[in-house]
Amino acid sequence: MEPSTPRTEKQDAAGGASLRVLGAWTAGRFADARMYRSAVAALADAPPGAGWDLRDAQQIDHLGAQLLWNHWGRQWPRQLDAEPGQRAVLERVAQFTVDLPPRGRLTWAERYLGLGAAVVRAGRHVRGFVRLTGQLMIDMGRLARVPHNGPWRDVSGHLYRIGATALPITALVGFLIGVVLAYLTSQQLKQFGADAYIVNILGVSLIRELGPMLAAILIAGRSGSAITAQIGVMRVTDELDAMRVMGISHSWRLVMPRAMALAIAMPLISVWTTLAALGGGMLSADLSMGITPQYFFNALPAAASINNLYLATAKSVVFGVMIALIGCHYGLRVKPNTQSLGEGTTASVVTSITAVILIDALFAVLFKDVGV
């Protein structure tokens, strides 16, 4: 046993049993689980009503004193021998040991009110989002009147960060999806001898649906989260307030450039992803069914009408603006703490991916006669 192990030693004195407290009763010692167990075991052995002698202890800090004090049932023992310093520590612990007021359980009435508060919160979300959208419209109108005052440098910066730097990852994902889709489809088509229809299937599904969707989901995860985190950190560091007191509108300087950049970049990335996916599909069709790229190119215009591409591009613009607005909305609602920042970023990505899928479904219903 080390000399600093917290322990006690029984001693029979004239006035009854007494315990000598030995070793170091400190937080640093208790970091070792064995030391803490030794201290607890030493206390468990103590006969009730014994006297205590702390004078030979190496050191007793506030945690050690707390352990003793709690063991004594939060009152002074019958007899206590201690150095003045130890007594001072014990007195502080004795003075400041209090029970926290218990946290009351929620009553039904409070739960009912809580439900109402949740509805009001959801309402505020909707109102905030509508206001943000409306403000964006107003700002676009203002920009149309004074185009040279627009935050163009920001727009070009965001275009680069959101658009150009996303090209490799979207191409890779698009290409792989194209390969897999073409390969799986070709297995089915071979059974019917309908090999040539691979061009129709790939053409319509990739150009109209998968290309724009893949691009939008990737960008929502990649840039939607970045937008929320950037604006959220600006809230944490008071930069948003600094901007407001300078009379610079958040919506003009933060929301609009991002919405514009995404509205421009999203359709371009969507076309780029579609091209990569078609490339992958073409390669896969050539390898698995011997459909040459030459044939693929010739058959494509007849298989998928150009209207599909127009529809996909229009859809992508809406996806881009939605991703930007949702990212900004959650970013501006972040409260100045880390927890809220994390929650906001998660909510932003989940909401924008859901929104992308909902809008896609809406487009599918509204334009069911176009291009098919």
Next chain:
Amino acid sequence: MTDGRNVIEIRGLWTEFPGATRNFVVHQDLDLDVQRGEVLSLVGGSGTGKTVLLRQILGLESPSRGRISVLGQAPASLGERGAASRVGMLFQHGALFSAFSVLDNIAFPLRELKTLPPELIRDAALVKLQMVGLGPEHADKMPADLSGGMIKRVALARALIMDPPLLLLDEPTAGLDPDSSDSFVTLLRSLHRDLGLTVVMVTHDLDTLFELSTRIAVLADRKVIVNGPPKQVIAFQHPFIHHFFLGERGQRAMELLREYPFAV
């Protein structure tokens, strides 16, 4: 190497930051000792590396050359388990975990040990909360709901939760109004006296400096130019000291020195 009285020993310390053409030297062959039980203030113009020195003592940065020993150990070992029982640090802005309540912030170092029962940890954290002058009613508040002075107090309680013998303070009263600043200084002084702490602090506030320090170390010309009791430091001839202590602000703060004979 350590003779038992020196809590911190710094020998031949060099700190260089890479620059465009040549390295920028912040500390050049710097020596400093901090003895048990004293309150040492680090003073110097901006860019003289006071905070860097504090971070090096904490092992957050490592010097280019030289040796630092803290409580007889290398600072790098401070990152180990239970480090909070050796050194407590009060960061300039408190550095409270914003996702935790006040009580959870204070209890965090003890909870992470995973050896102690939650009731004992809660009691210990409540004791520390009240030792820094805050009532138990603040225990469930979140850091975002606290005033600047309260944040410093909670951060101090968290730094002291494992009763470390050494406490480092970075600008303890910066950003506090004069009243909170005074009461925080009073709190620091009583804790220093009651707990027998060794304190190293960086401060620009002359009131804090004269009210708390038992020794002042002045950093200038890339080393410690003078290191001694306040009166001896003021008497030292150096342009920085002259400007810092004997300017208009300094004159006012020095009244303190004359009115209250210095006592530890």
